[in-house]
Amino acid sequence: MSGDEESIKRMADFLKSGATMLFEHCPQCGSPLFKLQDEVRCPKCDKRVVIVKTGEEIPDVSKSDLLSDVEDTVLFKLQEVSDRVREEKDVSKLVALGNLLSTWLDVLEKVREIQRV
Ligand SMILES: [Zn+2]
Known part of the structure; x- marks a missing residue:
């Protein structure tokens, strides 16, 4: 399975387990990030991402x-x-x-x- 297919499968898994897609993108690969419980994860890199606020959004x-x-x-x-x-x-x-x-x-x-x- 190629990396892309794997990441798409992971995205689908994230969504199935109730994750939400975020506006933020992975700083490493640019994929949309997903929030699962308290964790933000990149489906492509398959790792946890810590979002650094850029000031574009006002949380x-x-x-x-x-x-x-x-x-x-x-x-x-x-x-x-x-x-x-x-x-x-x-x-x-x-x-x-x-x-x-x-x-x-x-x-x-x-x-x-x-x-x-
Ligand atoms: Zn990534």
Whole structure:
């Protein structure tokens, strides 16, 4: 039996035993990976694979990390805008900056709301 046939047979076996196909691919051979219970396996290499997150997908576990990143960014922007407001004398520009501040504050509020969930 060729390697390809073997890997197809293993894929079928994985699926039969309730494994799910993942979006991730094997770093060695590029085959789609399967999750069987707590193990991720490559049907072609026939071994366990440890998935290293590339940042393309946002798994649930890092939701709070992402949100605190956003929060940091928003706080940084708020600081920037606030510094500019302090130095700005032009009223029309102050209005624009005020709108900007209010927008960032809205974002901040939303981020903190989501974090509480
Ligand atoms: Zn592989």
